[in-house]
Amino acid sequence: MNTLLQHNTRKLPGRPEEPDTERMAKVLESFTRGWAGERPGPGQDNPRYEDYQQPLHAALIVDYASRIPTQVNQLSDEERTFFLRCLKIAEEARPFVRPKSGRALFNPVIWLADGERDLPAWLVTSGVRVRSIGVPAPDLGQRRRMAGLLAEQAGVPETVTGLDVGPLVCRDVREDPTGEEVERFARAATGLTLRAMRESMRLARASKITFDRMEQAVRIYELGVSRNPWTGGAVADSIRDGEAAIGERVLGQEKAVTQTLDVLKRAALGLSGAQASAASVHRPRGVLFFAGPTGTGKTELAKAVATTLFGSEDACLRFDMSEFSAPHSADRLVGAPPGYVGYEAGGELTRAVREDPFRVVLFDEIEKADRGVLDKFLQVLEDGRLTDGQGVTTYFSECVLIFTSNLGVHGPSGPDGRPVAPPAGSDRPSALPRDGRLPETPEERAAFEQEILGNVRHHFEHTLQRPELLNRLGGNVVVFQYIGEATAQLIFKGQLRNIVAHMERQGGLRLRVLPEAEKVLADACTENLRNGGRGIGMKLETHLINPLARGVFDLGTLDEGTTVTVSKVTVHEDGGVELELYASADGAVPLRKGSAP
Template sequence: MTTTTPDTPPISGPGVRIDKPEGGRPAPFDGWPAFIREFESTLAVHSQFVFHGNLRDWFLVPGRDGGSTVVPLASLVWRVLERYGYSCLVVYDQVDGFTLFPRTDGDPRRAQERQAVERLLDGSGAKEAGDDKDDPLAQLYERIKAVTQHPELRIGLVVDYASRLVRDSTELSPAEQDFFVGCLKLSETAPRKGGFENRPSPLYNPVVWLVQSDRDLPAWLGDGNVRVRNIAVPSPDLGEREKTARLLVGGAPSARELDEQGRPGELTGRADSAAKEFAAASEGLTLAAMNEVMKLVADRGTGLSSLPEAVRTYKLGVLDNPWRRGYLLDRIRQAETELPARVIGQERAVAGTLDVLKRAVLGLTGAQARRSVDRPRGTLFFAGPTGVGKTELAKAIAALLFGDESAYLRFDMSEFSAEHAADRLVGAPPGYVGYEAGGELTNAVRQDPFRVVLFDEIEKAHPRLLDKFLQILEDGRLTDARGNTTYFSETILIFTSNLGIQEWDPQREIRIVKVTPDQPYEEVIERVTEGVQRHFNLVLGRPELLNRLGGNILVFDFIRPEPARRICDNALGNVLGLVGKELGLTLALSERARDDLLAWCTEDLANGGRGILNAVETGFVNPLARALFERRRLEPGGRLTVTAVHREPPSVELR
C-alpha cells in the first residue's frame, strides 16, 4: 500500500492567502465556521462524525494578520487536530487510497510520527482467513480499527466520498452489512487517550465520514448511538461571501489604497462596493464557485464592474443575455399597440402586463427590496373567467420577449393534483422510478433559462407544490432531486386561475356562480380578487405566497359584446386568408353573411373568446369545407363569395 502527501490546493484567485498550518499553543476558535467549532468541542464525547452538505467548498478561517483566509475541508479538520497535538490526519478515498497531512517540513518528530502511521497503515491488512484480502471494505475496516484503537498514536481519519462505499444504504450486501456493523462496534468501543496539548480531557482518534446526504449511510449507524454525531456543513452566508469577495477583489489591479510606504492597504471605495455587490449576487454559490467567477472576469478582462454579470453567466452557463438586447425596448413600445390587438377586450390586464415587462427589461424588478438580484424577472398572476385570453397573453409575451412562442413553457396544474406529482417538476427522489430523468420544470429552465413559464389553473395543484413556487418567487432558484440547482432569475413566471368565478357550497353540494358577464368590470375585479385572497388565506392557509405576488394580480374581464364582434371578425378573416393560402382561391363574405355570422357566434359569451372560435368553426368552417368539397373542381385563382349562411342546419351558399 502507498500513501501520498498532496499540497494544499489554494484558490488561485487574486488576493486570497492560504496559511500554512501553525504549530504551538492553540488559538481560540472564534471566527471559525460553526460546524467545525461543533466538531472541535465534541471530540471528547464522539468517536465518529458524519459530515454532510457543502463538503467540496472552501472555508474561511482567521489569518495571522487579523484578516481571513480559506482552506478546504480536509485542511480545516487537520488544523483543529493539529492544535491539540495529533500526529497526523489520514484521508482515504477509493481512488487515491490514503493521504497523510501534513508534510514533514524537516520536523524530526513529525517525520517519525509519519513513518509510524505509514507502517500502521501498511501493516493493518485484511484478515488472513477467506477472501477478505480482496475485499476493499474489509481492508478499510482493518485500517479504521488500527487508527481508532491505537494505544499511543493520536490520529484522525477522514473517509472521503463515503456515499460511494455502498450502492444503496437501505439494501446492504452481506459484505457491506459486516463492514458497517464493525464500524458501529468500533464507535462504541474506541478508547480515549489523554496527554493532549491544552486539552485536559481525553480525546478519541476521530473518524469523519464525508457524505452527500446523511441518508447515504445506514440509519442505524448513528440512530441511538451517542458516539456518532451528524454535522451539517452549510452553504456560505452573506457575511462569509462578503469576506471572500473582499479577498478576491482585493487582488485586482488598483483595488487597494496605497499607504505612505506605497504598500497596498484598504480596498478603494469602488472596490469595496464591487465586493459587496459581488457577495449579494453570489447567493446560492459556494466560496469556491466565487473564485471561479473571478477567474471568468480575469479571463474575459472585463473588470470589477462586470462581476454581477459574470455571476449570472456562471450560474446559467449562458454568455448571451437576451434581456440586454437594445431592441427589446423598441419591441415593448410597439407592443403597447400590438398586444391589445392580439388579446382583445383586456386593455387593463395588458397594460398591467406591460408595466411588469418594462420593469423586467430595465432590470428594476424588485428594486424596492434590499436584495432582488435572484428573483424572477417578472411574476404575473392572471385571474378571471375562462376563455378570455390569459393563455393567449402568455404566448404573446414569449413571442414579444424572445421572438418565439416556443420559449413559452406551460404546465397544466390539473395534472399535478396528487401529492407525489411535485416529483414531476423537480424529479423523483433517489431510488424511485424516474430519478435519473430529473424534473420537467428544472430540466427545461436549465436548458434555456430565458423562458416564459406558465402554471395554468394554479388552484388545481396540490398544496405541496406551493412550497416549490414559494422558493422560486423568493429565492429565484430550485434544487432538483439530484442536487442540481436551477436558477429562475431570467424567467417570466405566469400563474393563471379561475378563482372567484364560482364558489363551492358545501351545504347544497353545488357550485354557485359568483361573477357573471352582466356585472361591470369593477365588480368583477372586486369579486375575483376577493376569491383569490380567500383561497390562499383561508382555504390553503398560505398568505405568504399571495404576499410574494404583491400587486401583480391582474383580473381579466369577460368578453363584452364589442370585443366579441372584433374577435369573431378576426376569426372570419383568418378563415378567408387560409382558404387563399391553401387553395389559391379568393373567398369573400357578403355583408349579410358576415352580419349573420357575427350575430350567431357572439350571442353566448359565457365561454369567452374560446367559445366564439368554437362557434365560428361549427357555424362557418365546417359547412364551408363541406360546400368546397362538393365542388369537384377548384381552380386556383378563382373567386368565390359566401352569399348566405344558414343556422339550422349549418350551411353556406357559394357563388
C-alpha cells in the same frame, strides 16, 4: 499519513487483490485503533520502539462519500457488507488517552457527503457512535469576509503550477474595490459556497469582468450561460417594438395589457423589487397573476409576452396545474427524493429552466394545484431558486413567472374550486351584475374588477390560509374583463381568417364565405360571450369547420387551388347547422354543389 494509508492498503505479494471496499474497511479499522502495533518503525532495540507501538491520534476524512454506493436504496452485497462493517467498527471503537493532556479522544472518521440520504439510512441514524452534521451554506457575514479577501486579491497575479496567469480579476488598477462593491458581491453570492465565490472570481478574470460588476460573474456562474438578453437594451427595444403588436393580439383588454407592459418595462430596467433589500437579487425578473373569466386572453397574453421578450412562443413554458392537483405533485416539478420513482429524471420545471434560463414560465389555472406545489411557488417568489431532489439548484432570476386563474368570477371558491358562501358582509356571491348580464358600462367593469380582486384575496387568505403567497404577488394581480360585442366581432373575423389560411396552407383549397353566410355565423358564434374568445372558437368549430369538412369530403377529390364557397348557413332550432357550398376553379362558376348538415 499517506505512508500509513499506503502501508495498510497495498497489495500483499502472493495474494489476490482484494475488493476496494474490503481494503477500505481494513484501513478504517486500523485507523480507529490508531495503527497500534502496526506502524513501520525502528527495531525493538531502538529507544523509540515503544513510541511506535502507541496509538496515533488523527482524523480521517472520506471525501466523495456520496459516490461509494451505486444506488443507496439498492445496495449490492459487497456494499452492504462494507457499510455494516463500518457500523461495527464505529460501535467497537475506543478512545485513546493523549499522554500530554490526559484527554480521551477517538480517532474520528468524517464522511463528506452531498446529503445524508446519500448514505444508507440505517448507517446514519442507528447507533450512538454515528452522527449526521449538516454544514449550512455560508451566511452573509462569511460571504462578506470572503468577498473582502477576494477583493484584496483583485489585480494581484495568480499563479498556477508556478506560472503567472495574470490577475485574479480584472479591475482598474487606479481604484481599489469599495466596501459597496464587496457588499454587492457578498449579497449576489447568496446560496453559493465560498469555493464557488472564488470560482466566480476566476470566471470574471476569464471574461474580463471588473470587480464592480461581480454580480454579473456570479450570474454567469449560477446559470452557466454568458448571454443575457436583459442587458444591452435588447429586451427594452423589443418591448417598444412589440407594444402595439401585443395590443393587436390580445383584444379588448387594454388595461390588462398596460399593466403587463408596466411589469415588463420594470423588468427590462432591472427595477423589479427595487424597493426591497439587496437580498432579492435572485428573485424572478417579473411576476404576474392573470385573473378573470375563461377565454379572455390570459394564455394568449402570456404567449405574446414570450414572443416580445425572447422572440418566440417556444420561450413560453406552460404547466397545466390541473395535472398537479394530487398529493406529492411537487415532485414532478422539482424532482423526486432519492429512492423514489422519477429521481433520476429530475424535475420538469427545474430541468427546463436550467436548459434555458430565459423563459416565460406559465402556470395555468393555479387554483387547481396541490398545496405542496404552492409551497414551491412561495420559495421561487421569495428566493428565486429551487433545489431539486438531486441537490442541483435552479435559478429563476432571468424568468418572468405568470400565473393564471379563474378565481373570483363566480364568487369565492373552496379547496375543490367550487363556489362557497361569500365573505361576511357581502351580499353578492358573484362578480357579475345582479341581473346576470356581463359588465358593459365603465362603472360595471370597475365594480367587476374590484369584486374579482376581493374574491382572489379571500381565496388566498381564508380558503388556502396562505396570505404570504398573495403578498409575494404584490400589486401584480391583473384582472381580465369579459369581452364586449365589438371585441367579439374582431375575434370572430380573426379566427375566420385563420380557418381560411389554414385550409389553403394544409389542403391547397381556397375558402370563401359569402357575406350573408358570414353574418349568420357571426351572430351564432357571438350570441353568448361568457366563454370569451375560446367560446367563439368552439362555436366556429361546430357551426363551420365540422359541416365544412363533411361537405368538402362529399364533393370528392378537388384539384389544388379550387375555391370552396360557403353560400348559405342555416342554424336550426335544435342546434343543428346546415351549409350550402360549391366548388369552382375561378371562384365564380360552380363545378360541384353540395350541402352538409
